[in-house]
Amino acid sequence: MDKEVEQKEVGTVTSIYQEFEHWDVNKGDKTIHAKRMPGFFRTVKNYTQLALWLPFFLLPYLRWNGKQAILFDIQNRQFHFFNLTVLPQDIWMLSLLLLVLAMTLFAVTSVASRVWCGYFCFQTAWTDWFTWIEDKIEGNPTARRKLEEAPWDFDKIKKKVSKHFIWMVIALFTGISFSVWFVDAYDYWRDLVHLQLPTVGWVVITMFFLGTYILAGLLREQTCFWLCPYARIQGVMSDAQTILPTYDFNRGEPRGKLRRGGEVVAQQGDCIDCFQCVQVCPTGVDIREGQQLGCITCGLCIDACDSIMDKIGKPHGLIRYASLDELEGKPAKKMYQHPRTLVYIGIILIALAGIVYGLTHLGAMTLKVIPERQPLFVTLSDGSIQNKYEFKVLNKTDKDVFVTVAAEGGIKGQVVIGADKPLLTHHGRGTSFTIFVKAPGENIKKEVTPLEFRVQSVDDPTIAAEYSTKFNGPKR
Template identity: 65%
Template sequence: MPGFFRSLRTFAQLGLWLPLLLLPYLRWNGKQAIMFDIDHSQFHCFNLTVRPDDIWMLMLLALAGSMLMFAVTNIASRVWCGYFCFQSTWVDLFTWIEGKVEGGPSARRKLDDAPWHADKLIKKVSKHAIWLGVSLLTAISFSIWFVDAFEYWNKLIHLQLPRVGWVTLALVITGTYLYAGLMREQMCQWMCPYARFQSVMADGQTIMPSYDINRGEPRGKLRKGDEAVAQQGDCIDCYQCVQVCPTGVDIRQGHQLGCITCGLCIDACNSVMDKIDKPRGLIRYASPDEIEGKLVKKRLHNPWIWVYSSLLLASCLGVVYGLAHMSSVTLNVRPERQPLFVRMSDGSIQNRYEFKLMNKTSKDIHISVTADGGIKDQRIIGSEKPIFISHERGASFTVFVKAPGNNINKAATPIRFHVISQEDSAIEAEYNTVFNGPSL
């Protein structure tokens, strides 16, 4: 059924899923621009590389996405399900393919009821073959988010994928074919957890496709010249709203678990109202309070909107902070605990430190080590020469700090180590720790 919400749903689905399917083929500096590199425990996004020690930013990003979805659900119900969800999008695609191969609903019913013959066999085999082809492309599009896209295609064509690659391919193909082709709305009604807890986030002010019962009842078939027409509501009981619903919900029975807020029933009803010269809006986006004639409050008065918005803002600020303070190298310094210090024969005090340095850049670097604070006349031993760190690799080394015993006036003195690349001064890192000495 064509209409505003049908077009909006199509454009929303294409706007989300086409970029996600095509982005892995984008190259940047000779490498895949965006990739979850599981083999090397890295996430690449153009020039940005996120490693396990920075994974908290991805977690905050996921939290921000969840809070955004919760806030939108509180305002307009299951918008994600109706306009963006993978299951809804692929069911739409599989249903469209089915219609192109087997015809409209009535033609499909006749084909199903007909005995097996050559035309029926060709149509059925063609439909399922195309479904499997789409499932294969879906599985490949999913897999190449985790490996180089072009290398993956080369290995797939030459049947050289590793075992985990074949298993992943088989699982995604089976899942896509089963869920989108065969189960369809059963996934939304019985298996999707979001359908269960979305009712907790909705309230009387949440707008959703709603049937105006005061205007539509009593419903009845359209009959011209009948005296009963004057007492009849605007609903002519045509069942078009039920026919176009992806989950088979009769919206006239009130809001139900199966409603995914896609608005297709609104398009169907409006088209019927246009034909019978009735005003549109018998089914429309409205809140339960509006339909029941209650006072409609402003959304800003809803405390849940403020909760979701605050968590969303905090998550986004956390990600921005992490990106602004992300260094090209990470430094961790561990002072030796056994013993805390060593008294040398000349009376000086020496501390031992274990350095762990990660070079996050794509280039090899040589780093030098310096220290601020600490003890007067202290000397760093073990890093007189620049230390080589391979690209995208870590290195461990030991550094000693030796200071005159007469200059030590407390048991723990703050000291800050600083490492800097000789090739690029912008590549640097600092770490604060203490220099341990004898108690006075």
């Protein structure tokens, strides 16, 4: 009995070793030179990357009322979006926005896997641009491999230097483009040209230059394999109902080479083992071996396979976007039938509602009034009662504003003291001042009387804010 158990254990260990021996993974020991082929998904990939990342380079130069239209002004703790200014007090809306982006990513992944990686991710986009430049300078994948193995001569040095120089220019411009989201773009360029950037400016541009050049130019797909956390966590967001690029093994197997004259053996599957799907893959995976960590669901293998199917007279779809359950003949669920996707969408809608509410109630000015607690009120020599209030006015505009103070409701005959003249509020930050309200003692009928203060701009009545508080008096 023990001998049988021992033999079973040995057999299990042997099968594990065999599994690892045939486990195909890109370890980075060779450079992936992906073939570029035209097709539907290549076109989608190009346009989606441009739609997302072209504004990254261009929007900071857009001006609005003589200023940068979109500016994350960290130094002054302000975010400018055209006429809208968001201050640190409204940072909760940024938190909701980040929540919306995260939940959208999770929802899309649960339905269509790593669509972000395949079509939008900055690492994917920059690597695609870098390899396009490499293709234009060094030639197609075959030529690039020959160039790598060729001895160093003038032609090789010229091509390598040209390629890396252009990569460095793009990396430098990437660092500059990131920086001008946080400072005025035109001021930044002036300081850069005159080498007068502050220390933090040089640090940021250097980090982005090195990061872009190394990640997109040198590491490439290895960044997706070994550095990106999303590649690891996306596995728990997908299931057998998730739609992703899949190889139809029922139709494709057994695979085999095409006979002379285009003849295909009757019992042979539609896959002719041309390896085009592997050659176009930017991460070098073979989709026919099942789902793998390196697959970024870009769909380029679908374009390659469909082009081959056209040539041999077979229908498209040997490799296509489909769920694993669909390939096994199981009924596919609709998006609304995925419970976790509905949860993601619910969170997104709630967060969006919060953002809309915040933006519609943002206002150009906010007011907070803190009544004096010790003492609650003071009885003056003429018998009148006086309350003290600490005003905190947040001016969200880009100009200093003079405001008037008024009190509504409260006690008959009340008088506001300390605001005889308009008070100055500073732009982009809070301003504090003290206000007193005095009321005749005989007119005070209750211990606590509701009171509402209003501050309003002298020049623009639409810039105003209200705050409800109370007027304290003696017990009656």
